[in-house]
Amino acid sequence: MNIISVRKLWKTYGEQVVLENLNLEVKEHEFVTIVGASGCGKTTFLRMLLGQEAPSRGEFLLDGRPLPNEPGPDRGIVFQRYSVFPHLTVLENVMLGLELDGRSPSARLLGRAFGSRRREARERARAMLVEVGLDAARDKYPSMLSGGMQQRLSIAQSVICNPRILLLDEPFGALDPGISSDMHRLILRLWERHRMTIFMITHDLREGFELGTRLLVFDKTRLDAQAPDAFGATITYDIPLNVKGNRLLQELDAATARTERFREEVELA
Amino acid sequence: MRLVNRKPGRMAALSLGALPFVLLLIAYLVASGLRLAENPDDKLMPSFASIGAAIHQVAFTENPRSGEIVLWSDTWASLKRLGIALGASALIGLCLGILIGIVPYLRAALAPFITALSMIPPLAILPILFIVFGLDELSKVMLIVIGIAPFIVRDIALRVGELPAEQLIKAQTLGAGSWPLMLRVVLPQMWPRLIDALRLSLGAAWLFLIAAEAIASTDGLGYRIFLVRRYLSMDIILPYVVWITLLAFCMDYALRLLSRRLFPWAEAGARR
Numbered sequence: 001m002n003i004i005s006v007r008k009l010w011k012t013y014g015e016q017v018v019l020e021n022l023n024l025e026v027k028e029h030e031f032v033t034i035v036g037a038s039g040c041g042k043t044t045f046l047r048m049l050l051g052q053e054a055p056s057r058g059e060f061l062l063d064g065r066p067l068p069n070e071p072g073p074d075r076g077i078v079f080q081r082y083s084v085f086p087h088l089t090v091l092e093n094v095m096l097g098l099e100l101d102g103r104s105p106s107a108r109l110l111g112r113a114f115g116s117r118r119r120e121a122r123e124r125a126r127a128m129l130v131e132v133g134l135d136a137a138r139d140k141y142p143s144m145l146s147g148g149m150q151q152r153l154s155i156a157q158s159v160i161c162n163p164r165i166l167l168l169d170e171p172f173g174a175l176d177p178g179i180s181s182d183m184h185r186l187i188l189r190l191w192e193r194h195r196m197t198i199f200m201i202t203h204d205l206r207e208g209f210e211l212g213t214r215l216l217v218f219d220k221t222r223l224d225a226q227a228p229d230a231f232g233a234t235i236t237y238d239i240p241l242n243v244k245g246n247r248l249l250q251e252l253d254a255a256t257a258r259t260e261r262f263r264e265e266v267e268l269a
Numbered sequence: 270m271r272l273v274n275r276k277p278g279r280m281a282a283l284s285l286g287a288l289p290f291v292l293l294l295i296a297y298l299v300a301s302g303l304r305l306a307e308n309p310d311d312k313l314m315p316s317f318a319s320i321g322a323a324i325h326q327v328a329f330t331e332n333p334r335s336g337e338i339v340l341w342s343d344t345w346a347s348l349k350r351l352g353i354a355l356g357a358s359a360l361i362g363l364c365l366g367i368l369i370g371i372v373p374y375l376r377a378a379l380a381p382f383i384t385a386l387s388m389i390p391p392l393a394i395l396p397i398l399f400i401v402f403g404l405d406e407l408s409k410v411m412l413i414v415i416g417i418a419p420f421i422v423r424d425i426a427l428r429v430g431e432l433p434a435e436q437l438i439k440a441q442t443l444g445a446g447s448w449p450l451m452l453r454v455v456l457p458q459m460w461p462r463l464i465d466a467l468r469l470s471l472g473a474a475w476l477f478l479i480a481a482e483a484i485a486s487t488d489g490l491g492y493r494i495f496l497v498r499r500y501l502s503m504d505i506i507l508p509y510v511v512w513i514t515l516l517a518f519c520m521d522y523a524l525r526l527l528s529r530r531l532f533p534w535a536e537a538g539a540r541r
């Protein structure tokens with residue numbers, strides 16, 4: 001079964017239509033990259049996946065069931081910024097998820113682990129820090145880290161909880177290109193090792209092509225100059241990236257056809 | 270170089286800081302000298318010699334009847350009241366502030382009430398406090414708590430509201446429930462904010478302390494000042510005022526130092 005199914009999804013804020021008639025099926029362990037103009041609703045889509053926003057119309061299914069309406073440990077997130085905890089050291093930031101993991105009474109009562117559970121959490125956090133190349137900085141506070149290190153920390157923090165889905169909202173947007181290529185290797189390695197399904201928003205088209213197994217383009221299919229908010233964006237291109245040659249051309253044609261069909265559908269409605 | 274970019278060195282900063290104090294001292298000496306030359310019995314601006322004698326009397330001589338040194342017993346009585354009141358206010362402020370800041374239902378229920386509460390002029394309800402809590406310690410401590418706790422609650426609630434939504438969501442994706450979220454993410458980040466709020470409310474706390482002591486007390490710094498006022502004893506009042514100021518200043522400084530020591534992570538990014 002598909003891990004994510006989106007059917008005829010609409011999202012509106014008051015009069016403003018942000019997303020319209022969105023349809024999407026995503027299988028486990030896909031790496032979906034999302035590009036689109038600023039303000040077209042990419043973050044909104046991610047926030048619905050997170051459970052932070054509810055769809056206005058349509059279905060958003062996780063394993064065939066409606067998404068929970070609040071964030072949970074099965075869906076990790078890395079924001080563009082502000083997603084590490086300034087009062088914890090690097091190591092403590094990574095340990096936090098393991099300590100909070102809450103079936104033990106001490107986790108539920110104090111949000112902490114003690115004794116052997118704590119030692120084990122520390123070991124796993126250390127291993128994760130080695131994996132993302134931050135072990136040398138483990139006793140520093142986030143404010144002493146560079147932007148790239150903070151993002152790696154934020155990724156490590158999420159991945160250590162073994163989320164089934166990892167959401168990345170322009171995680172490398174603020175980094176210079178030299179650093180991003182390191183980050184690309186890191187994220188691909190983690191994706192392989194931890195078998196997650198990844199949704200990643202990016203402004204960098206090349207990054208989208210390089211990393212994903214599938215690229216989604218969000219765009220408006222209709223525009224009304226008098227009322228720019230009257231129509232929302234949808235998935236205009238859905239490009240599989242692990243196929244080459246003729247298959248790719250066929251897929252592109254299919255994507256265009258789907259878009260055309262969808263446009264007619266909406267215009268009829 | 271622009272004025273906003275010019276910075277004094279360490280020595281220059283120290284002497285610049287001392288300058289207003291020195292000027293004030295000189296102004297006092299001159300004015301006092303002039304007044305005393307005109308009328309040697311003038312009590313309004315006593316000479317340093319008579320102030321020194323008075324200090325010797327209150328700060329270093331045992332009272333023959335009680336065997337106590339007046340300044341120290343006054344200081345102890347006042348600091349005890351202030352300490353208890355500040356501690357209670359901090360506790361209330363931290364707990365309520367965090368709850369109001371993070372639990373929408375509690376915010377809806379309590380925020381308007383706390384805001385209204387903070388608008389009551391505490392001195393206006395002092396008589397009620399005396400009636401309800403009696404004339405002893407409790408009513409004085411209560412006056413200070415009522416005076417500053419609502420401010421701290423509101424301040425902490427605002428600071429909690431300033432935490433980036435990203436952080437709170439991230440914590441939830443790491444599996445945090447409401448309670449662990451407050452305990453591990455919100456509370457630790459509020460400690461330095463609490464210390465800041467306490468520092469800002471020190472002035473008000475002293476104000477309410479002195480007021481309560483002036484009206485109903487048998488010891489304390491405020492009591493003494495208002496007692497000797499009857500005899501126009503400026504030679505005691507002035508040193509007491511300086512002493513109170515010094516105490517308040519030291520408390521402020523100690524809190525700042527404490528905050529820096531305990532929460533090094535909070536320092537980064539501040540301009541000074």
Ligand SMILES: Nc1ncnc2c1ncn2[C@@H]1O[C@H](COP(=O)(O)OP(=O)(O)OP(=O)(O)O)[C@@H](O)[C@H]1O
Binds near residue numbers: 013040041043044
């Ligand atoms: N809570 C909200 N209330 C009202 N409007 C909102 C809200 N959140 C988002 N919007 C609107 O939805 C639209 C899409 O916003 P969104 O943040 O999803 O864009 P985006 O594609 O992520 O853009 P960017 O690439 O700049 O991050 C914007 O026009 C924004 O004004």
Ligand SMILES: [Mg+2]
Binds near residue numbers: 042169
């Ligand atoms: Mg966005």
